[in-house]
Amino acid sequence: MSGSPAVVMRLVASAYAVAEKAGTIVRNVLHSGELGIVEKTGANDLQTLADRLAQQSICASLSKCFPKITIIGEEDLPSEVIQEDLIETGQSEEILQRSCPPEYSQLKEEEIVVWVDPLDGTKEYTEGLLDNVTVLIGIAYGGKAIAGVINQPFYNYQLGAGTQLGRTMWGMLGLGAFGFQLQEVPGDRRIVTTTRSHSNKLVTDCVDAMEPHEVVRVGGAGNKIIQLVEGKASAYVFASPGCKKWDTCAPEAILHAVGGKLTDMHGNAYRYDASVKHMNSAGVLATLRNHKYYVSRVPQSVLQALKSD
Numbered sequence: 030m031s032g033s034p035a036v037v038m039r040l041v042a043s044a045y046a047v048a049e050k051a052g053t054i055v056r057n058v059l060h061s062g063e064l065g066i067v068e069k070t071g072a073n074d075l076q077t078l079a080d081r082l083a084q085q086s087i088c089a090s091l092s093k094c095f096p097k098i099t100i101i102g103e104e105d106l107p108s109e110v111i112q113e114d115l116i117e118t119g120q121s122e123e124i125l126q127r128s129c130p131p132e133y134s135q136l137k138e139e140e141i142v143v144w145v146d147p148l149d150g151t152k153e154y155t156e157g158l159l160d161n162v163t164v165l166i167g168i169a170y171g172g173k174a175i176a177g178v179i180n181q182p183f184y185n186y187q188l189g190a191g192t193q194l195g196r197t198m199w200g201m202l203g204l205g206a207f208g209f210q211l212q213e214v215p216g217d218r219r220i221v222t223t224t225r226s227h228s229n230k231l232v233t234d235c236v237d238a239m240e241p242h243e244v245v246r247v248g249g250a251g252n253k254i255i256q257l258v259e260g261k262a263s264a265y266v267f268a269s270p271g272c273k274k275w276d277t278c279a280p281e282a283i284l285h286a287v288g289g290k291l292t293d294m295h296g297n298a299y300r301y302d303a304s305v306k307h308m309n310s311a312g313v314l315a316t317l318r319n320h321k322y323y324v325s326r327v328p329q330s331v332l333q334a335l336k337s338d
Contacts, residue, residue, distance in 0.1 A: 037176065040138075043120050045124055051087050056194065084103065124199065130204060141168060144274050149164070162182055163179050163249055163251030165276065167279035167301070173202075175202050176282050180197045181252075199283070200285075212259050213263075214317075219263050225246045238328045240326070266323070268312045270335070275307070287317070292315075294331055294335050312335050
């Protein structure tokens with residue numbers, strides 16, 4: 030490969046290392062026993078010390094290496110001097126070695142928006158449901174999610190001492206997705222994954238309308254997309270506002286990189302420009318295959334209640 034890697038490949042390579050660092054922070058806070066929990070808007074909307082430190086680490090690390098990108102993080106944190114030990118300047122060599130898809134090879138820093146959820150599944154984190162927890166770094170250009178990194182800090186935690194904890198997966202449009210084994214639910218089965226703690230009548234009506242053989246209720250948007258790409262669910266159905274752009278940007282990029290689809294309940298794509306509103310007001314519908322079938326099953330009552338942006 031001639032010359033230095035394209036900006037976007039360097040950014041993805043950095044995001045990979047930065048997500049791993051954030052995963053370590055999330056584990057360390059848990060092991061310290063001092064979670065530092067505060068309620069943001071209520072008991073189902075929590076923030077912990079891990080959320081705060083992981084976001085500081087991600088945003089400061091990426092800003093240091095890529096000062097002109099726009100970074101939008103979930104946590105509303107005061108500006109303060111970030112401790113040196115939170116900064117990660119490493120990059121994934123494996124990603125740097127890959128050829129950039131031609132359509133992204135000339136991207137400039139200032140054209141890129143990064144959406145960060147430092148700890149997706151905070152409620153589950155505080156309750157010890159650690160396999161639901163992810164760190165999400167999504168990369169968008171032209172309003173589209175084009176690359177994403179998902180770190181699972183506690184992957185394999187049930188296997189006990191001596192196990193390699195955590196894993197990082199990443200994907201990019203035009204390149205594919207890496208760090209996991211792509212699997213599909215057998216074609217004759219419909220398994221729907223949906224929210225564990227934010228359900229309501231619209232959500233349950235919509236899930237029922239899909240005529241699932243099985244419903245899996247788990248926490249975290251990142252975790253639900255992992256269910257799709259690892260063959261544990263065929264559709265992620267959340268017919269309610271509540272999910273935000275930082276929840277879906279990285280997972281959407283990875284899902285799209287392997288041929289899946291994420292839209293609102295009307296079947297319309299979400300945009301990830303810096304200026305968009307953060308809430309995914311018209312819900313989330315994601316599939317690895319057969320997206321049209323699931324869109325066609327969404328009840329009229331849901332479509333009327335959830336207006337497309």
